[in-house]
Amino acid sequence: MADIASKKRKRASKTPELLRGFRDVIQEEAPYWQHVQASATDLLLDYSYSEIQLPILEATSLFKRTIGEHTDIVSKEMFTFEDQGGDSITLRPELTAGMVRAYIEHGMFNRPQPVKMYSIGPAFRYERPQAGRYRQFNQLSVELFGDAQPVADAEVIFISYLLCKQLGLDVTIHINSLGSSESREDYVQLLKEYIKPKRSLLCEDCKKRITKNPLRLLDCKEEACRALFIQAPLLVDNLDDESKKHFVAVLEHLDESEVPYELDPYIVRGLDYYNRTAFEIVASVTNDAVEGEEATVTNLIVGGGGRYDGLVEILGGRNTPAIGMAFGLERLVSAFKKTKSGISSEKKPQVFLAQLGEEAAKHAFTLFETLRSNNIRVRANFGKTGLKPQLELADKLGVVYTVILGQKELLDQTVIIRDMENGIQEVVDLTKIVDEIKKRLKKGR
Ligand code: HAM
Numbered sequence: 121m122a123d124i125a126s127k128k129r130k131r132a133s134k135t136p137e138l139l140r141g142f143r144d145v146i147q148e149e150a151p152y153w154q155h156v157q158a159s160a161t162d163l164l165l166d167y168s169y170s171e172i173q174l175p176i177l178e179a180t181s182l183f184k185r186t187i188g189e190h191t192d193i194v195s196k197e198m199f200t201f202e203d204q205g206g207d208s209i210t211l212r213p214e215l216t217a218g219m220v221r222a223y224i225e226h227g228m229f230n231r232p233q234p235v236k237m238y239s240i241g242p243a244f245r246y247e248r249p250q251a252g253r254y255r256q257f258n259q260l261s262v263e264l265f266g267d268a269q270p271v272a273d274a275e276v277i278f279i280s281y282l283l284c285k286q287l288g289l290d291v292t293i294h295i296n297s298l299g300s301s302e303s304r305e306d307y308v309q310l311l312k313e314y315i316k317p318k319r320s321l322l323c324e325d326c327k328k329r330i331t332k333n334p335l336r337l338l339d340c341k342e343e344a345c346r347a348l349f350i351q352a353p354l355l356v357d358n359l360d361d362e363s364k365k366h367f368v369a370v371l372e373h374l375d376e377s378e379v380p381y382e383l384d385p386y387i388v389r390g391l392d393y394y395n396r397t398a399f400e401i402v403a404s405v406t407n408d409a410v411e412g413e414e415a416t417v418t419n420l421i422v423g424g425g426g427r428y429d430g431l432v433e434i435l436g437g438r439n440t441p442a443i444g445m446a447f448g449l450e451r452l453v454s455a456f457k458k459t460k461s462g463i464s465s466e467k468k469p470q471v472f473l474a475q476l477g478e479e480a481a482k483h484a485f486t487l488f489e490t491l492r493s494n495n496i497r498v499r500a501n502f503g504k505t506g507l508k509p510q511l512e513l514a515d516k517l518g519v520v521y522t523v524i525l526g527q528k529e530l531l532d533q534t535v536i537i538r539d540m541e542n543g544i545q546e547v548v549d550l551t552k553i554v555d556e557i558k559k560r561l562k563k564g565r
Contacts, residue, residue, distance in 0.1 A: 141255030188392025215261035224437035233266025263444035274373030288459035398426035423447035472514035
């Protein structure tokens with residue numbers, strides 16, 4: 121009895137752990153996230169995409185009606201629950217549905233078209249966690265509403281490619297056309313006829329897909345199923361004329377802008393709302409070599425998207441063509457880290473402020489703020505008093521100068537500037553500290 125009680129107590133006092141499939145981005149990793157997000161938003165603003173911020177919780181029906189009832193996302197992976205008022209709500213599994221809702225809700229069809237937006241934030245899917253797959257992950261979703269022309273598809277793909285290139289990633293766009301919903305229906309019949317005699321050889325999931333979501337048969341990851349579909353009729357060979365023309369024009373744009381792409385007839389995407397162009401961005405990532413072995417290269421799908429011309433109307437808006445894509449930020453950041461491009465040294469601290477003694481400590485905030493507000497990247501540890509630990513810290517941070525404010529200096533209204541490379545120290549007037557530091561930084565030391 122006593123044993124059980126003590127076990128219970130132990131369990132109760134144990135620090136609760138992260139949920140499976142969830143992760144923290146701790147301080148060492150955050151600069152990579154900031155760099156990737158800043159690169160993305162700078163680029164998107166240049167191409168006239170504005171930010172929209174959306175709630176994480178939405179009505180469950182929003183996702184059922186857009187992503188599709190029979191998709192894996194809606195049928196198996198949503199975090200859905202009833203709120204206190206008895207309404208069914210869902211943690212968004214992606215951002216596009218919310219963006220379409222917002223486009224309609226805010227009457228954005230009355231604005232000059234196209235409306236170009238991006239949004240960044242968490243999405244939730246109850247998937248089996250593994251490397252690069254989480255239950256909470258972050259997406260950067262980029263959407264262009266109100267332009268049916270192939271150039272709009274090409275623009276979204278081009279910008280996605282540019283961002284990857286800017287981050288030093290080696291990527292290829294895998295692209296396909298899903299045609300119109302009518303041509304797809306005809307194709308699905310062909311596919312079903314093809315697979316009927318082979319049904320018993322399919323995996324259990326694919327057997328269900330035949331009736332519920334036949335197109336998804338094509339991107340089953342099971343080897344046995346894949347082998348069966350090598351000979352299958354292809355959607356891209358059964359497109360309606362308009363979709364064919366559209367697809368060729370998109371590819372011509374990509375050729376002209378030198379975007380590397382591969383035709384991939386098996387891309388169908390895991391969401392039901394697409395028509396015509398569908399694509400995925402595949403990064404070739406070099407993993408660190410393990411001792412005695414060569415470095416390996418793996419393919420990572422960092423993003424995906426496509427055209428979804430019917431979606432605004434499905435949710436009750438006007439007939440509005442649209443195209444978009446989303447990056448998975450965990451994957452983009454991880455691929456970026458592996459490029460070893462590093463983060464620009466621009467943001468590295470330049471000066472450390474060390475204070476000695478009680479009086480100096482009281483003045484330290486003011487001096488720190490004088491330096492900071494004059495655009496000098498300064499760091500300090502206001503709780504430390506000894507010189508040695510502060511110089512060690514300054515060294516670790518890699519600053520160029522340490523400004524030392526001591527009791528004597530405070531009385532004289534001076535400070536010491538210590539060159540961290542050679543240890544040479546100079547006494548300067550407290551009132552001239554900003555100019556003195558700037559002068560030295562400009563000289564290169
Ligand atoms: P998606 O392909 O489902 O498309 O997701 C886009 C990207 O999010 C994926 O390529 C992947 O990088 C990342 N991602 C998806 N699931 C996970 C996960 N469990 N863990 C980590 N990363 C993940 C969409 O969501 C569409 N809304 C894209 C879109 C925008 N289509 C048109 N506009």
